Amino acid sequence: MVGNLPAESTSFIGRSAELTSLDGLLERHRLVTVTGPGGVGKSRLALRAARRIEHRYPDGVWWVELSPLRDRTLLAATVADAFGVTDQSLRTACEALCSWLTDKRPLLVLDTCEHLISACGHLIGELLQTSPGLTVLATSRQRLGRPQERVFPLEPLPVSGEALALFKERATEAVPHLSFDDPARAAAAADVCRRLDGIPLAVELAGARLRLWSVEQLAVRLGSRFDVLADTRVAALPRHQTMRTAIGWSHELCEPLERLLWARLSVFAGDFDLTAAQDIGAGGPLPACGVEQVLAALIDKSVVRTRLAGSGRFGHRMLDTIREYGLRWLDELGESQEVADRHAHRFRAIAHEADAAWLGPAQLDWYVRLEAEHADLRTALEHLLATDPEAALDMAGALWFVWVCCGRLREGRAYLQRALDGCPGPGPHRAAAVWALGVCALLQGDLVMAQRLGEECSRAATAPEQRLRGAYLYGASVLMPGDPGRALAILDPALAQDTGFSAGRILCTLARIYALSNLGRYTEAAAEAVQLRDQCAARGERWMRAYADYVLAVSALALDRPAEAAAHARAMLAGKRLLHDSFGIAIGLDLLACAVTSQGAGEDGAMLLGVGQECWRTVGKAQMGAPELTALRERCERRARAALGDDAYDSAFDRGVAAGVDGGLTVALKGGLPAGS
Known part of the structure; x- marks a missing residue:
């Protein structure tokens, strides 16, 4: 089937009546929002419902996870990414999406909308108005407030039925030979589910505790914790309070180092691996060599979940409600700024590492990795823009290949412009950012801006690589509208320098080959394209090499x-x-x-x-x-x-x-x- 539905990470218990009702609503209405408190299972229900009915949508079912997204201006671009719409024009992302969806019949699932209510409502309204075949399923802690919206409030699981079945399944996962035949144990299990109001996430967290305690001990400990809260706060806890209490109780039962790592890892917007956990989580009483053991304990307690993150890679992740609690605890510890700085500078270093390796044999691996970690790249850039503008400028410029080669021109242009606006004066990172901004403008078709920035880069260049990059931008900006002769006059002097195999040299060479081809000098163009292709192939580089193959095809066709x-x-x-x-x-x-x-x-x-x-x-x-x-x-x-x-x-x-x-x-x-x- 067409689409991008993620795999279900755990078994699905119950909800047959809810699935039937949701199926009917989606058949009759174009916007349905599943609402409910954190941990009640909105995302799991939406995923299962979407998978059951994907055959009804000839243009696929598309899942967009919004929990890592904090910048509302990137919402439309994030949805476009999910659909594979890598629009490189000067249109807005919303306009591009509306245009692409006009004659399509897909189901769009927007998961976790509550922190972007206004932006989600506006975008959905635009899409539904211009795309008559589109259906939208959203999950949110509150309704989106659209006139055509149908709200599906999701209740917790029935405590004596599906909640108890879920608890027993998670309990036997934790303790494989556990039996509930004993009446006292069965009664204790039912009491646990009642105390937790049947909220699935709370039940799963409790089930993970059976690696340490018996069911009877769990019921006693949980009961005393909730009784204290009932006496000191409210007589009848609302369900959102039940969830917070269950997470808080799980947090209290963690060892001090487990709580510390929980808090620090909550800074990640997306998946992270062990190395990332060590980089961000180590420090003070928790050495890097101890992070693996503590992380394993958090996985055992269902605080951190492991999943297949794509291309055979396994990653760790926290659910939103778990992450939110961790962020509050991080603030209580007084470490929010320090850990956010550490996270941002880690991804700034990754940007430079990837830049240095982009033209080599690891290019495809870096592409896959940076796509998987894109949410954290955004988080790091946002933090640096607010706290360290010079570092933000450096990182945004170093990510030129992400913006240019990986289909993120609009996003890159926005980040680069913001970073340059934050550092208006001269500085060590300005030239790289101006050049990257110019290339984004060039490939979007904004040739006036590209030519202006190309001239600026050429004038300001002090090193051979800078001169090559500036010449590429300037030369390509006059080549694209149809002046190959002038382009050659700009490119050739720069290429006379010997800089070895570099991004500037390859780009300049490509532009020169295109200019030769446009002038009808196909034999020359083909000869130079063969040299470039072979250089790229020898180093395992693919992106530039493919464009050399393109010129070889153009030349062969012309000949x-x-x-x-x-x-x-x-x-x-x-x-x-x-x-x-x-x-x-x-x-x-x-x-x-x-x-x-x-x-x-x-x-x-x-x-x-x-x-x-x-x-x-x-x-x-x-x-x-x-x-x-x-x-x-x-x-x-x-x-x-x-x-x-x-x-x-x-x-x-x-x-x-x-x-x-x-x-x-x-x-x-x-x-x-x-x-x-």
Whole structure:
């Protein structure tokens, strides 16, 4: 099925009536919000409900986890990321989403909206108004307040039924041979569930305690804790108070070092591994060598959960209510600023480590890692923008490849502009940030700004690499609107310097090769592209290499070698698919369509143009307004229509649209060169 629903990490108990009711609501209404206190199981219910009905949505079910997001201005971009809409135009993220969803019929699940109520309500309103096939399922501690919203209040589990079943299952997970046949033990288990109001998370936390106590001991200890609170606070605890009390009780029963690590790890917005836990959690009475043992104890107590985080990586994470308690405790300890600083500077160091390794064999590994840790990169940048503007400027500039190569142009441009506004004067990190901002503007099609910043970078450059980067930005900004001769005049003097294999040199070389191709000097362009491709291949670099393959395909096509052009285009697409470079995939599909059409396969060419159109829709502006890209696609369409006739062309094109980008790419790559060749 199409979509991105996460795997369920634990078994699902009960809720059959709720699932049936929720299913019916989603069939009749376009916006349904599951509400309830923290820990009541809203996310689990939404996930199970979405999985049960995903067959009803031909364009997939898409899950967006909002708990790590704190900047409301990034909400639309976060939702777009989930859909794979990496729009690189100057439109807002909301406009891009509305445009892409216009003719789609998906289910969008927005999980944990309570801290972004206003922003979620506004975005959902825009999407529902412009996208008639869209249905939205949200989870929140309070309603979103939209006129078309149907609220589904989620109650705790019945204490003598499903809550007790959940407790018994979690208890036997903790103590495998535990039996509840004994009447006293069964009664104690029922008392635990009653004390906890049937709130699933509270029940699970209690069940994890059975590694230390018997069920009877647990009931006595829990009962005395709640009785004290009942005497000193309220006679009948509301359910949100029950949850806080259950977490507080679990916290009190932790060892002092466990509480300390719980608090410190709560600074993570997303998943973390052992190394990250050691970097952030160690200090004072907790040495780095002791973190692994303490973390294992928190996992045993269900405070920290382990899950498959993607690409075979396992990560640790806290549920929102657990993290919130930890953050409050961190503040009580007086460590909030210190731990947030440590977290931010850790990810600043990671940004520099990744920058240094980006052009090497670990490029794909870094791409996967930084995608997984993107929520924490955002958290770190936000903290530095507020507390250390110079460090924020340094980090934002070091992440240029995330913004430029990983489809986050709009987000990168916003962070870079904020960082530069926070450091308006000269400084050691300004040049890198200005250049990165200019490249973001260039690839968004803002050529006036890109040219201005390219000139600024060129004037201010004091080192060879800076001169190369400045020349690339300036030269590309005049090349894209159609002046390859002037571009060469800018690029060639910079390339006369010997700087070795660097980002500036590769980018300048690529721009020069494109300029040669645009001037019709295809033999020269191909020769230089082969050299660049081989240099990249020798170092295990994929992103730049794929663009060298693209120029080789363009040159082969122009020199009437369409089979060779198709092979190079497929090699390019294989590399770009690994790095999810939507722009590269879009231009590669157009080029491959031209190559196969030139071989007489007009039907395949028309189908590929349809797939390409779907990809361009995720990128934003078709062909980015570049004259040579537009001319290539139009030439291909004319040839395919002439070969097939309009009706057959339209039918094949529509099949490509229906196949979508992933399905169409699979077809496109058949018979192509393998990604590692």
